[in-house]
Amino acid sequence: MSTNPYYGQEGHGPYELISIGALDLEEGGKIPDCRLAVATHGALNAAKDNAILVPTWYSGTSKIMEQVYIGKGRALDPEKYFIVVVNQIGSGLSTSPHNSDGALAGPRFPKVRIGDDVRAQHRLLTQHFGVERLALVVGGSMGAQQTYEWAVRYPDMVRRAAPIAGTAKNTEHDFVFGDTLSDAITTDPGFRGGDYGEPAEVAAGLKRHAKIWTVMGWSTDFFRAGRHKALGFDSVPAFVDNFMTGYFAPMDPNNLLAMAWKWQRGDVSRNSGADLAAALGRIKAKTYVMPISHDMFFPPGDCEAEQRLIPGSEFRPLKSIDGHLGLFGTDPAMLAQLDGHLNELLAAPAA
């Protein structure tokens, strides 16, 4: 176990650490005391029908969901809804490689799948919060993977689903992209097979990882339009160094690798003998599939192919040249589109 000031209440709180007990893992092994870092907004009503679950993405925490997506007057309005943001396992806030001890510490952390997160969240919601139905599950990227997994695994519990910029079954192209990200980290001699002392010893690998994110995370249109300048950076190198590298540098490499491994293998068809159509056909939630127009690795085409397999679903792409990392909230117009779709979805009759 190592301390890492990045993952603290100061930068990412307030959140509450809630133990859901021992979690058996799909790949074998278990997390003996699985703790989920949870941020809630608003209150559960008497009918217990206003709960919204928001899972998190690769490298993200509940903080960015709060800052960018939740607020009075927004679709995710704490005055109307009880919004539960759950940081994924490996995120650095919930049980993760860097904050685990002994047999689970660092590179010895067991392989965790999207399905493990979703089962852990299910226990949290039902046992800790007494929530039996969800008005909505909404998340971006790996949060979309968890959203799909929720809708397939617990079709009677999820009334509405809004997967943003993510897929139900990860593509093989995206798997290779994940490899390139992880390779950038693990090939740094300072990584030492995961037994580095602190993230700074893996700074070069984390920077290479940030560069690959720069190439794939935004879009060619983003850079042609000089969006990096609009965001306050004089040049692309400054953007790479100060924004992208600065963002990832304090994070724990083993945490990132645990999340990347999970991301690469997201696949709801594991619930149905590898039959994706059967898995998505189970969904009862009213589902809006919302890719981002210029996303280079969860592109609209891949998302639309899945959307067609979901009964009663709608394809609601978001238009933004910011691409995948528009999820960061860099494009207010995209957030406005998103809120419009979510308001409509929340107003729609649902399962």
Next chain:
Amino acid sequence: MSTNPYYGQEGHGPYELISIGALDLEEGGKIPDCRLAVATHGALNAAKDNAILVPTWYSGTSKIMEQVYIGKGRALDPEKYFIVVVNQIGSGLSTSPHNSDGALAGPRFPKVRIGDDVRAQHRLLTQHFGVERLALVVGGSMGAQQTYEWAVRYPDMVRRAAPIAGTAKNTEHDFVFGDTLSDAITTDPGFRGGDYGEPAEVAAGLKRHAKIWTVMGWSTDFFRAGRHKALGFDSVPAFVDNFMTGYFAPMDPNNLLAMAWKWQRGDVSRNSGADLAAALGRIKAKTYVMPISHDMFFPPGDCEAEQRLIPGSEFRPLKSIDGHLGLFGTDPAMLAQLDGHLNELLAAPAA
């Protein structure tokens, strides 16, 4: 100097090695005896007005241009034209890191720019072949960079220009992509700062480099459509291992790095005080700008922005989900489109 059986007449011939003498380089220093590997098809006519120049792309040689683009009945028809395919400096066939001695050997090879190649080719064409006008310059990717450089630098010599899947001024996004490719190689401990014994010692780095190419070289639509299967590979991992990694594995890492450095810095505005519009405004060649619809790093949008700056030019995108590496000739329909455009261009009145 090292021998590398990959770069031989057997795999890439026939070609002729032609010395163009000492070449002073834009970055300083010189290549004392610059030799260009040249493959010609057809014969120069009496009027000396049927010459076509074809420069090569990153990792490519004159062989693939011959196999995929040149032939009787094709737009590039040796029965009509004198087609000169010139392997770029650093390609492994022309003067390159791996086949240079002493002060130029391996990692000590000087930095070469697109402009250096084009001046070397100009000397070759005028002094060796006695060609004073070019009916067409056509090339893909780095070949497009050289095509643009030709049209800007020698506007009175180039009658027609067909840059395919490349830009006149490399984008900053593409520069970062280039970094990720080079980083994959140079971070391999076996690379030893360029002083490896043979490419196999850098196999792991070359494989990572091939994976990044897999992510960016084709397109998400290519993989969704199972195009890798149509090309004869059972799975994406088999495609990565046997096709992509197999393709790059025998190549010399220092050669690849020399080409990548050059590619990242392609910029015709160096001829006009960094004024891209002024540089492209000089072009007299009838120019068809031909990006590939699904190219992830020389995308149509970037190419069209440049096309608008070229007097009398036309935007002629090629439609293929194979993306950038459709240049390999994997999509016959795209080649048919290309031939159609080139036939039209060659029939058009030109400068």
